[in-house]
Amino acid sequence: MCVNMDLMATTLPLLDTAVAKCCAEPGSAPLDRDEADAVARLLKAVADPVRLQIISIVRCSEGGEVCACDLPSPLGLAQPTVSHHLKVLVDAGLLERERRGQWAWFSLVPERLELARRALGT
Amino acid sequence: MCVNMDLMATTLPLLDTAVAKCCAEPGSAPLDRDEADAVARLLKAVADPVRLQIISIVRCSEGGEVCACDLPSPLGLAQPTVSHHLKVLVDAGLLERERRGQWAWFSLVPERLELARRALGT
């Protein structure tokens, strides 16, 4: 079912504690390298202009979902490129993919975006 | 005084409107490429494990500031590498540099981090 089950099982707890540390007060322990890597992996998925546009398009669309077939045109990119960015967002847990016939629809995972937001502070 | 005055003057307003668009509702207009580029530039500065560690160290330090000389050791990196990452954070407006004699002290710019946070949603 979920291809990244093992990956998520090992990285999610680390990510949670790491994000908690991101909101730390003076005197507390800073992020170690492993925790910083986990947070960076999440933020890297968002820190790309095309992927920010995709997230924005999904958020602005009625129904909160968008078909992959509607993306290459507004983004001005080839279909494989769009597919690549969608995969990055799905792998990061920020987007959810649902197949309907031959089409693939994508919707946001708000909790995941909230996690990324908390990684930047309080 | 400020080396990036022209850069900031042209990118800051765009960034502000772009970040506002990031919190948009269904039916509103999504980010265009230029706006997404501006937001991505800010987020890319944060989406790096070493720079996340630096931000974390500053946040956890008493007084909310840290000397550059204290960073290479905990980060396990050479001095030029640390200097590079500090420059990226300063250029992004996330860190402020203050020279004291031969030493360089760095402190967070909370409003800038808040801007990055808002770029990820509400």
Added chain:
DNA sequence: CACCTGCATTGATACTCGTCAATATAGATG
């Protein structure tokens, strides 16, 4: 002024990543 120390810059190297053409796969349809 000569010297030392801390920070910044340069240049080189290896690696990551965004992009697209070509190809493969999945699902629908005749």
Added chain:
DNA sequence: CATCTATATTGACGAGTATCAATGCAGGTG
């Protein structure tokens, strides 16, 4: 099954970047 459409994957190429050794520069000290 043959075919068509939408999506995913592969391979290749170029641009960007993280890293460090070497060097330059600024500021303090003798």
